[in-house]
Amino acid sequence: MGLEFLARVRRTALWVGLVAALVTATYAAPLLALGVALGAAWSLANLALLERLIVAITGAERSSLPSVRRAVQAVAGMLALFAAGGLLLRLLSPAALMAGFFIPYAVLVLKAAALLLLPSALWKRLTQDARLASLVVALLFGAAWFAVAPLRSASIAAPGHAAAATESAQATAGPAAPGAPAGEAHEAGHEKSEGPQKFPNLITVLHRAFPNAGWSRFLEHYEVILFALLVAFLIGLVARLATRNPQLIPSGLQNAVETLVEQLNDFITGILGERHAPRFVPFLGTLFLYIWAMNLFGLIPFMDSPTSNLNVTVALALTVFVYAQYVGLRGLGLVGYLDHLMGSPRNLTGWLLVPLMLPIHVLGELAKPISLSCRLFGNIFGEDMLLVAFVSLGITTLSFAHLPFGLPLQVPFLVLALLTSTLQALVFTVLSTIYILLMLPHHDHEPGHEAEEELLEHSPI
Amino acid sequence: MVDPPRKDRNSTLRSAGLLLAVPTLLIVSPLLGAFLGNLLDRRFGSGHWCAGIGLALGFAAAGRETYQLVRRAQQEEEKDRRP
Numbered sequence: 001m002g003l004e005f006l007a008r009v010r011r012t013a014l015w016v017g018l019v020a021a022l023v024t025a026t027y028a029a030p031l032l033a034l035g036v037a038l039g040a041a042w043s044l045a046n047l048a049l050l051e052r053l054i055v056a057i058t059g060a061e062r063s064s065l066p067s068v069r070r071a072v073q074a075v076a077g078m079l080a081l082f083a084a085g086g087l088l089l090r091l092l093s094p095a096a097l098m099a100g101f102f103i104p105y106a107v108l109v110l111k112a113a114a115l116l117l118l119p120s121a122l123w124k125r126l127t128q129d130a131r132l133a134s135l136v137v138a139l140l141f142g143a144a145w146f147a148v149a150p151l152r153s154a155s156i157a158a159p160g161h162a163a164a165a166t167e168s169a170q171a172t173a174g175p176a177a178p179g180a181p182a183g184e185a186h187e188a189g190h191e192k193s194e195g196p197q198k199f200p201n202l203i204t205v206l207h208r209a210f211p212n213a214g215w216s217r218f219l220e221h222y223e224v225i226l227f228a229l230l231v232a233f234l235i236g237l238v239a240r241l242a243t244r245n246p247q248l249i250p251s252g253l254q255n256a257v258e259t260l261v262e263q264l265n266d267f268i269t270g271i272l273g274e275r276h277a278p279r280f281v282p283f284l285g286t287l288f289l290y291i292w293a294m295n296l297f298g299l300i301p302f303m304d305s306p307t308s309n310l311n312v313t314v315a316l317a318l319t320v321f322v323y324a325q326y327v328g329l330r331g332l333g334l335v336g337y338l339d340h341l342m343g344s345p346r347n348l349t350g351w352l353l354v355p356l357m358l359p360i361h362v363l364g365e366l367a368k369p370i371s372l373s374c375r376l377f378g379n380i381f382g383e384d385m386l387l388v389a390f391v392s393l394g395i396t397t398l399s400f401a402h403l404p405f406g407l408p409l410q411v412p413f414l415v416l417a418l419l420t421s422t423l424q425a426l427v428f429t430v431l432s433t434i435y436i437l438l439m440l441p442h443h444d445h446e447p448g449h450e451a452e453e454e455l456l457e458h459s460p461i
Numbered sequence: 462m463v464d465p466p467r468k469d470r471n472s473t474l475r476s477a478g479l480l481l482a483v484p485t486l487l488i489v490s491p492l493l494g495a496f497l498g499n500l501l502d503r504r505f506g507s508g509h510w511c512a513g514i515g516l517a518l519g520f521a522a523a524g525r526e527t528y529q530l531v532r533r534a535q536q537e538e539e540k541d542r543r544p
Binding site: 005046050051054055058079082106109111112113270271359367370371374375426427430434438 | 472473474475476477478479480481482483484485486487488489490493494497513515516517518519520521522523524525526527528529530531533534
């Protein structure tokens with residue numbers, strides 16, 4: 001995996017970029033195709049230079065002359081690349097350039113997902129039977145077709161809609177109030193772009209039934225918090241039931257919960273090591289179970305996933321961020337913590353690089369909670385929207401018969417949602433574990449931290 | 462067919478989780494750098510200089526974080542290869 005994986009991503013992204021440029025040239029315009037190709041090339045060059053710079057700065061021979069030379073070359077290359085990027089943005093379509101820019105990242109995501117899927121038992125079961133595999137491929141094609149349908153209809157309807165809005169504005173606008181119809185047209189467009197709503201849950205149903213009651217307004221206002229609290233209560237209840245009467249040879253609920261806890265313990269110990277894991281497994285294990293349960297909660301009828309709300313995911317990510325900083329401060333001390341943020345300079349080159357490394361470290365630390373929260377929110381919200389789209393499609397398909405139900409087209413995506421909910425909880429937990437690990441003393445690389453480790457070992461956290 | 466042992470399965474899951482985080486980090490860090498730089502530009506009226514520097518630092522921060530995650534994924538792979 002590792003660096004070879006990135007090299008494979010680069011090669012694939014190069015080919016995908018070329019194909020995307022050819023397709024754009026054939027079906028759109030040659031200038032747009034040039035934009036896609038140059039965007040992809042810019043992104044690939046940027047990734048290559050970044051890799052070169054980071055290996056030069058953080059590698060084992062970072063203070064040697066060839067490393068410094070490589071770092072300077074990479075920085076000069078990046079400056080030239082940024083200048084070229086600015087020029088390209090002036091000359092070519094920004095949308096085409098951005099499309100090309102994101103190609104390597106899309107390849108990276110798909111390759112990582114494939115890495116996870118291919119060795120799984122689910123994949124083996126699917127590919128054993130040719131008919132089942134064909135059915136899955138057909139379903140995926142159907143899903144892709146219906147997923148892009150709103151985009152296609154929007155792109156087709158947009159010019160007509162705009163023209164109609166302009167015509168209506170011209171028809172109704174008097175010379176005395178030229179701004180008003182344009183504002184109305186803008187508002188109409190805004191309403192049009194709101195998109196599909198989520199499934200109604202118990203609280204929204206109650207709010208619709210009693211819209212003026214104070215308690216229903218209260219429930220509706222604190223809906224997300226109430227669902228999050230309900231999930232926490234249910235997890236607590238399950239834990240209480242599983243441990244109420246513990247047996248030496250477990251069975252039933254106790255057996256299931258013990259298996260889950262053991263798996264989680266093994267998983268986190270694999271990253272943190274036997275020495276540090278016991279102190280962090282309770283926090284990280286609870287985090288996984290809570291996020292997993294919240295992700296899955298939306299699949300229960302009349303319930304909602306609290307993690308499909310950005311406020312909840314930001315709160316979770318901030319909890320991890322604050323805890324990781326606390327672990328860093330507690331373990332390293334204020335001086336050690338600042339030393340860590342400055343990139344642990346130990347020689348002249350290191351101290352000269354402090355003005356560069358300090359903002360890079362601070363930015364990197366700040367980016368962690370943002371990326372954690374946006375990833376979780378985006379995935380769970382997208383999963384909910386996909387289910388809404390397929391339920392609507394199922395109802396529309398049978399609408400000619402005026403039946404009170406539709407085709408259950410969403411069922412395959414419920415299985416997919418189970419998988420992505422688990423995967424996203426796992427990704428959040430793995431990254432939180434890594435962020436905490438990076439804040440622990442660097443015993444792997446730097447000697448002389450035994451005292452700090454001892455201190456950390458006996459801390460109450 | 463024999464399932465891989467639990468330790469190996471965990472290792473694959475960890476590596477996949479780490480690599481799935483890379484794209485978001487690569488996008489978020491430059492955007493955050495540019496955003497913070499833009500705030501400074503507005504505060505000090507310095508054109509687009511701070512935004513440009515923030516963007517460049519954001520790219521570097523993204524690279525550094527990615528390097529750390531990839532190195533961690535490599536360690537997972539080496540752990541797998543060990544007898």
